[in-house]
Amino acid sequence: xxxxxQLGSHVSVSEGALVLLRCNYSSSVPPYxxxxxQYPNQGLQLLLxxxxxxxxVKGINGFExxxxxxxxxxHLTKPSAHMSDAAxxxxxxxxxxxGGSQGNLIxxxxxxxxxxx
Amino acid sequence: DAGVTQSPTHLIxxxxxxxxxxxxxxxxxxxxxxxxxxxxxxxxxxxxxxEEEERQRGNFPDRFSGHQFPNYSSELNVNALLLGDxxxxxxxxxxxxxxxxxxxxxxxxxxxxxxxxx
Numbered sequence: 712x713x714x715x716x717q718l719g720s721h722v723s724v725s726e727g728a729l730v731l732l733r734c735n736y737s738s739s740v741p742p743y744x745x746x747x748x749q750y751p752n753q754g755l756q757l758l759l760x761x762x763x764x765x766x767x768v769k770g771i772n773g774f775e776x777x778x779x780x781x782x783x784x785x786h787l788t789k790p791s792a793h794m795s796d797a798a799x800x801x802x803x804x805x806x807x808x809x810g811g812s813q814g815n816l817i818x819x820x821x822x823x824x825x826x827x828x
Numbered sequence: 829d830a831g832v833t834q835s836p837t838h839l840i841x842x843x844x845x846x847x848x849x850x851x852x853x854x855x856x857x858x859x860x861x862x863x864x865x866x867x868x869x870x871x872x873x874x875x876x877x878x879e880e881e882e883r884q885r886g887n888f889p890d891r892f893s894g895h896q897f898p899n900y901s902s903e904l905n906v907n908a909l910l911l912g913d914x915x916x917x918x919x920x921x922x923x924x925x926x927x928x929x930x931x932x933x934x935x936x937x938x939x940x941x942x943x944x945x946x
Contacts (some may be wrong), residue, residue, distance in 0.1 A: 754918055815876060817873070822870075
C-alpha cells in the first residue's frame, strides 16, 4: 500500500535561509510524487510533480524537489525563504490506474512552514 | 478560466443531520474527486466520479455518498452526521484521459467547504 511520511510537522526558518521539507514515500510500483501548498482557508495548489522524467523537478515560486529512489525520498527545497512562503506543505503519492488515468492522491500529514523576518 | 468552485464555503450542522456539498469542476475537466481534511491532517480520499459513476472509493463509510451530473458537476452527501465529520471538504477535478506525464497537472483543487458538526 502507498504511504507518505513527512518528517517534521513544523519547520521554522529565517527569511533568506534555505528551506528543506522532507518527504519519504512507500509504493509498490514506480510512483508519481507531488508537493502541494495550502495557504490558510484555501485549497491546495500544485508546486511541482515527479512523473518519472528528470529526477530533479523544478516547480513554481523557486521550489524544487529531487526524487531519490534508493532513499525513497522526495524532499522539497528552496534556496532562499521569503515571508510569502509561510504556509502548509503536503507531499503526496499516486499511481496510474485504469489504463493510464490518474489514481487518487495519498497525502502526508503536512509540514507547516514559518518564516521569521 | 474559472477553476474549481465549491459551495457553500462554510456550514454548521447538528449531529444526526444530513448535508450536501457542491462542486463545479474546472472547464475541460470531466472527473471529480472528493477529499476530507480534518484539522491538522492531510487530505484523505473519499471517492472519485467519472461519467456519473463512482470509479474509486477510499475507506469511508456508506454514510458518504456522491453524485455526478451530466455537466460534470458533483455533490457530496453525508448522512447521520457525527462530530468527527467536522472537516474541510475539498473537491478536485481532473481530465480523466492522459497520464501525469503528458503535460497535464492532474488535479485542480477548490478552496473547500468547512463543515462544523455540533
